[in-house]
Amino acid sequence: MKVLVIGSGGREHALCWSLAKSPLCSELYCAPGNAGIASVATCVAIGADDLEAIANYCGENKIDFVVVGPEGPLVLGLVDRLTALGVKTFGPSAAAAALEGSKGFMKDICAKYGIPTAAYGRFRDPASAKDFIRTQGAPIVVKTDGLAAGKGVIIAETIEEAEQAVDAAMTDAVFGEAGAELVIEEFMTGEEASFFVLTDGVSALALASAQDHKRVGEGDTGLNTGGMGAYSPAPVLTAEMEQRVLEEIVQPTIDGLHSEGKPFRGVLFAGLMLTAEGPKLIEYNVRFGDPECQVLMLRLQSDLLPALIAACDGNIDQVKLQWHDETALTVVMAAQGYPGSYAKGDAIGGLSAAGSEEGVVVFHAGTKIGEDGAVLANGGRVLNVTAKAPAIAAAQGRAYAAVDRIDWPGGFCRRDIGWREIKRG
Ligand code: AMP
Ligand code: GLY
Numbered sequence: 001m002k003v004l005v006i007g008s009g010g011r012e013h014a015l016c017w018s019l020a021k022s023p024l025c026s027e028l029y030c031a032p033g034n035a036g037i038a039s040v041a042t043c044v045a046i047g048a049d050d051l052e053a054i055a056n057y058c059g060e061n062k063i064d065f066v067v068v069g070p071e072g073p074l075v076l077g078l079v080d081r082l083t084a085l086g087v088k089t090f091g092p093s094a095a096a097a098a099l100e101g102s103k104g105f106m107k108d109i110c111a112k113y114g115i116p117t118a119a120y121g122r123f124r125d126p127a128s129a130k131d132f133i134r135t136q137g138a139p140i141v142v143k144t145d146g147l148a149a150g151k152g153v154i155i156a157e158t159i160e161e162a163e164q165a166v167d168a169a170m171t172d173a174v175f176g177e178a179g180a181e182l183v184i185e186e187f188m189t190g191e192e193a194s195f196f197v198l199t200d201g202v203s204a205l206a207l208a209s210a211q212d213h214k215r216v217g218e219g220d221t222g223l224n225t226g227g228m229g230a231y232s233p234a235p236v237l238t239a240e241m242e243q244r245v246l247e248e249i250v251q252p253t254i255d256g257l258h259s260e261g262k263p264f265r266g267v268l269f270a271g272l273m274l275t276a277e278g279p280k281l282i283e284y285n286v287r288f289g290d291p292e293c294q295v296l297m298l299r300l301q302s303d304l305l306p307a308l309i310a311a312c313d314g315n316i317d318q319v320k321l322q323w324h325d326e327t328a329l330t331v332v333m334a335a336q337g338y339p340g341s342y343a344k345g346d347a348i349g350g351l352s353a354a355g356s357e358e359g360v361v362v363f364h365a366g367t368k369i370g371e372d373g374a375v376l377a378n379g380g381r382v383l384n385v386t387a388k389a390p391a392i393a394a395a396q397g398r399a400y401a402a403v404d405r406i407d408w409p410g411g412f413c414r415r416d417i418g419w420r421e422i423k424r425g
């Protein structure tokens with residue numbers, strides 16, 4: 001099969017790394033890819049949101065199967081478009097991708113089908129949003145309805161802060177169109193975990209669990225990011241808890257969307273809060289997590305490609321996946337300044353030394369190849385130094401040993417990825 005992966009991050013590098021091993025995959029392409037992806041796939045200079053160019057490329061090059069990495073093209077309808085052209089494509093339709101593309105839609109589905117999540121209201125004008133905030137009190141969470149590159153969630157400690165968030169989003173439009181509507185919701189407490197299933201719109205196949213580290217600073221402090229590191233499995237999600245999440249949250253969502261005429265095919269990523277009252281949904285993403293995908297791919301023993309095809313073909317119930325028992329852990333190296341503004345273009349050395357550490361794979365998240373062939377930083381999150389070992393502490397040790405071999409003064413990482421689990425011992 002000729003397979004095309006859409007995207008340019010660490011998630012797509014991990015997907016390509018995994019797909020390249022499949023005996024079913026004869027040729028692997030990635031649009032647009034990055035410097036690391038170029039070592040396992042042929043990179044094609046087409047942007048992930050350029051639906052027209054992707055559709056043309058698939059036709060001209062007889063692509064058999066497309067795997068869409070990021071949410072942007074899913075929400076824009078890439079899967080609908082390619083499917084209409086007869087190109088088998090992994091990922092949800094635009095209608096189903098609204099689970100991530102519109103937080104209000106997601107919350108309404110939860111309300112309609114009795115799925116546990118934070119209590120909420122939807123607002124299109126600042127005055128009623130502020131009335132709601134004053135009746136609910138603080139802390140309270142203000143979210144843009146639309147996609148805002150992970151920045152559209154404000155955890156307000158006070159009523160004043162929440163009101164400022166409303167003004168910033170609605171009056172000053174700092175998140176553009178995404179903030180024209182807001183979801184305002186109850187603040188939940190507990191430990192967070194990510195849970196992934198492959199679904200064909202009817203059945204769900206559980207993948208492994210993972211835990212992300214969203215804050216930029218050690219000890220989970222500072223600004224929210226796309227994710228600074230992850231590990232899998234996440235033992236807080238016990239087998240019993242996973243069963244509850246499937247029965248109470250994931251399967252009712254799949255069934256609900258099916259009965260709405262918007263069946264969800266692809267990977268459904270539930271961001272969970274494990275509260276004292278049980279697991280509750282924070283949000284859905286309609287794609288693999290990044291950097292969670294990197295640790296899942298390191299642990300996956302089975303061939304990924306037939307499982308993705310089964311999700312498209314409606315026979316995910318026939319698929320069984322094997323996982324390595326070991327723990328995988330990934331450390332994100334980001335450009336100094338991230339998640340604020342940062343410089344691009346630094347040359348990065350030591351990558352092959354890092355990759356030669358035992359059990360280590362360095363995925364590229366934001367790199368490009370310079371004119372002289374050097375690997376250059378080309379994004380906020382730049383590298384995902386990923387390691388596998390029999391236990392989490394050893395995986396962490398291996399990942400940081402590899403990090404220390406990377407020569408990039410303009411980069412930084414958190415030094416405590418995995419701390420909750422290591423502390424639990
Ligand atoms: P999201 O982009 O929706 O994943 O939100 C980013 C982060 O904000 C989550 O990972 C949580 O840490 C936090 N968060 C979002 N919603 C809530 C909530 N209702 N209660 C507490 N924390 C939340
Ligand atoms: N790491 C969280 C996400 O991919 O949204």
